[in-house]
Amino acid sequence: MEELNSLESGAEKAAQIILDAGGELVGKTRLQKVAYILEITGLGFGFSFEYRHYGPFSEDLANGLVDAEVRRLISHEERPATWGGTYSIFRATGSSSKSAVLPSRDRVLQATVKANPVALELAATAAFLAIEGNPSPWAETQRRKPEKADKFLDSAKDLYRQLRLVDTPKALPEIFR
């Protein structure tokens, strides 16, 4: 963990997530949820998260991304999505250097960077609710996000099971309901 905590600024930490994810990460929502999963498994950078419309969100991370772009540690491209909005692509630049990634960190990243972003949002939301002490996190996630859950709750549960198999410094909470 020492190499992660030695990073000084939010910008460097945000850039490091992208670098460790293979140099490219697609989607702001995905980036937030990836960072959250890393954080609660003890593999994160010390970002603090609160509940927002898309589930756990870190303002410090969002600010770090902006600073990282200004400092050219990352590049940020916006593309039109098929549904009418836009989505972001973040790429690490040559200005940031990749350090050795912990195997458990690498496995969490592998599972999340390619996951469906809606499933990831739902899984991260359920984890957030479980940590907050909600007795039925999946049911509550379904209540809060019914349209998303209708289509993606099963994939979210699969993804969560997969993530729980990774041996991490802190275990993801077990969620039954």
Next chain:
Amino acid sequence: MSFKFQRIRDPLHNLIEFPGDEFHHAMWKVIQTYEFQRLRRVKQLGFSELVYPGATHTRFAHSVGVFHTARKLMGVVKKRLGEEAYQNTKAQRALAAALVHDLGHGPYSHAFEDVGKRLKLTMADHEKVTDQLVREGEVSTALNGLGSGFAADVADVIKKAGPASIYGAVVSSQFDADRLDYVQRDRLMTGTHHGAIDFNWLLSNLEVAEVSYGVDGEAVGKIDTFVLGPKALHAAEAYLLGLFQLYATVYLHKATRGAEKLFTELLVRLVELARDGSVPRTGLPQKHPLVQFAKHPEKLENALALDDYVVGGALSMMADAKDHSIATLSKHLRDRRLFKCVDIREHLSQKFGGEQGKGKDFEAICNALEHKVVEWCKNNPNEIPYILIDKPERPIYKTMSEESKGPLDQIMMKPGNGDEEPFDVASVSQVVKAIKPFKAFRVYYERSDEKAKLAIGHAIDAEVEKWKN
């Protein structure tokens, strides 16, 4: 059962009526609660009255205004959805949420939140306080008069913990009641002539339409949201431009922000002293609400005991404090002797021929200079920092664009022919396209402090020289 008809005179909306029905009776009871009445003692714009003497309006007046505006928006929803599709219970939850959405604000609102962020004080976060009050406070009892669980449903609407819907859009969207009230009220009360919006025209052209939404690149489905008719293009432009101007001239005014910075330093110092058992040095008695909050910031009742009156009244006591920082900062605030401001961003903009002159380099220059000033402060520590730094940035398209950006986070226009999907106003308006987030970078120093003044000047000169070529 009959209920009493009530009304309130409002400087912005004139008559705000509470008809004699069960729902409005419950809302009237909410207004009578201790927590809601406290909002009479919390100014809407905090220290803005140091710049605009008229801006002494309160969160109380704003909250009632938001409720009134929300009812107007809900009228649009009802008209557009039709009686059959309109869901009264959901509408009432959203209207109640509009009324109580600001309950948790502390004294000098956003400056108080900054103290909370610096010291990790949970009950300085107005969203958390609001949530707890709506679920458990006196307000909760008043709300649950409409049915058990109603208060929790209202809290969910405010927290956006429920499914997104057109009813929720009344409380949180580009056209939510909160913004539509404050953009008009703050303009009226400050007396500024910037930022006028054509509210009635916007409302008259507001419709409800189905738009697609998704997460990142993944489509999820369709959802109802507010859209503007084609004749409201210029009113939409004025609305966004108005917001931008209010940020520049009111909300982030350099003197207001300067006062907020002093307030933050004052409260941080007070909490430090209270925590290490040095209350006698603060000039305040042990039982003073500020001391109680400093000692136990996790207690809701301590947060609720604070308001602008409590803090304003404490300034004269703290001005006589034994602690030098407390006394100095209190006098500065009480007597409006604000630190001198150097607007670095403006200064650099002039030097480099505008912010766009060098593209993103401009941000890099600001960041490099900020880094330099921070380093200087680290090397020159002082009880009250010699230099206070302020670098705010406010997107005009609200913070919802912080994650997936889509139709729910933008102002959508309905095409003239009615067949096509609604489109983002920015795609047809050069004015909207040109509105960037408002950014500032300022530093403040005590007016007689030549050392800090020189350090700032040297830092700017060195950075300008470095980037000149």
